[in-house]
Amino acid sequence: DTVLTQSPALAVSPGERVTISCRASKSVSTGMHWYQQKPGQQPKLLIYGASNLESGVPARFNGSGSGTDFTLTIDPVEADDTATYFCQQSWNDYTFGAGTKLELK
């Protein structure tokens, strides 16, 4: 299985820039996608194919990377961005990262 490693938690102030990382145990090319999940809700697609913004998602969200190292950047962060962010790879079956919980100071 391809293991995805994410930092467990981050805390930032509104208006700042935050970078959430995801590292794959082997190359997934650009088969990396990002989801936002708020408590009690289903995941919501933000970024697909490593860097493509899903329709309707604010341009404050940006994805980059290829191979094994990927980042999701939110700039500027807003209060509504408080959530857990999951990366998912689709190059070798499907696996998800454990999630990064983003809290606002």
Add this chain to the structure above:
Amino acid sequence: QVQLKETGPDLVQLTQTLSITCTVSGFSLTTYNVEWVRQPPGKGLEWMGAMWNGGGTDYNSAFKSRLSISRDTSKSQVFLKMNSLQTDDTAKYFCARRSRWEKYFDYWGQGVMVTVSS
């Protein structure tokens, strides 16, 4: 608009079988794959398996021996059945639509929380 909705039991007894239905609208099961993903309380997401638009299935090897996915296209429904449930199968179960052209999940149901009780 695209919608997916899971229906199933809140509680299942240890070693029994779980059955969940995903009813979709706004798209055709013969055009899009539907995937199953679960999430134990406070934990991450785990892909379980898929119903392909052509009628085939794919399973996570971790579940393959006890998981079955099927569909009824006339009712726009996809079914998940998993037997021999254990307490660590307690989770929220989601169905999701896979994008037609790439392997990401663009729409998700709200999920159904299932507790396995001893």
